[in-house]
Amino acid sequence: MIVLALAAMPFLARGLNALALGEATAGHLGIPVQRLKYTAIIGASAAVGASVAVSGGIGFVGIVVPHLLRLAIGPDNRYLLPASALLGACLLLLADAVARTIVAPAELPIGIVTAIAGAPSFLWILLRKRGVLDL
Amino acid sequence: MIEARDVSVAIGGKRIVANVDFDMRPGEIAAIVGPNGSGKTTFLRALSGDLAYSGAVTINGRDLSAMKLVEAAMLRAVLPQATTLSFPFTVREIVRLGLLVGRSGALPGEDERLPERALARVDLDGFAGRFYQELSGGEQQRVQLARVLCQVWAPVLDGKPRYLFFDEPVSSLDIKHQLIIMNIARDFARRGGGVVAILHDLNLTAMYSDRIFVMHRGRLAATGSPQDVLSDDLIEKVFDCRLRVGVLPAGDMPFVLPQSVY
């Protein structure tokens, strides 16, 4: 299921870009807006469901990574979607390594590691967007 | 050719456009004028396939309600009255969205260069790399125009005319850029396409349009050539203010001089 969702990404990316101009304009450009929304939502849900079934819930990765990357590489979903998948996977690997080693021989739940790193990052992104913070 | 017969639009049970007949031929600029809230945008949205309507609309003989999104996207491009952008895209990325449907009609291999050329046409050379959200209001409006131009770059595709639907294309532009944009519209029409433009500037309307549709409270109050339609009586009544319609000495082009609110 995850592979299917990954394979669908390139086909959705351009349409999702057009949606940034609003649903009406995306429709004028020939994008089937309703179908695109359903496909994207169902695809994302299926992929998330499959991953959670394997690993359990791990917070903050999905919410922080795309926003961080949008700041770094811009909002073009053709690059943003695959980059998010890659960076998310890398960060999880890192978090897993930290979780296994930091209190060795015991093991920290990985969700704690991602939350410790993720919550402040998310707060930072939020405050920046609101213009409260200028870092 | 666009033909709309007895078109009515209701939103939330309220009738906003009532019994409008509208015709335009390729080669023409059709202007829609009328006071705020008279239903111009609503009518154009129906023509764009955004709203359910009663009555009949055909574009190039094809029934609009039976048209697929992609077919419509190849046939006409729409400039909305206002556009918001939810993510920080660059100007180039916005304009490129006009190429999504892939039938600009430019020569093979030229699509890649169209965004730059379209930007040059709206006098935005060198803006491609800028962030859309950091542009001025008039510059943003011209970027949207460039996007729309890319979508139907060739006014005629496969022997069939294509159309530009403009909802107040020059509302935030200075005089020079108003003229530049209206010249683009005229050029598009001269080369065989058609333009439907909602305008508030009656003088620009007189200068550029072949036919004027005057809307008033959701209905068509008058239609005809600028010479026929722009008269003191009609315009004063529809717009509810005092004004003078004159005729320029050179030629027979009418102009409108506002005077006062009653």
Ligand SMILES: Nc1ncnc2c1ncn2[C@@H]1O[C@H](COP(=O)(O)OP(=O)(O)OP(=O)(O)O)[C@@H](O)[C@H]1O
């Ligand atoms: N989605 C909607 N829901 C309810 N009423 C609407 C909606 N859209 C438009 N209207 C109403 O329909 C009327 C016509 O609106 P429309 O946007 O077509 O006017 P307009 O002629 O384009 O005006 P303007 O010159 O201000 O752009 C207005 O009174 C407006 O309040």
Ligand SMILES: [Mg+2]
């Ligand atoms: Mg309007």
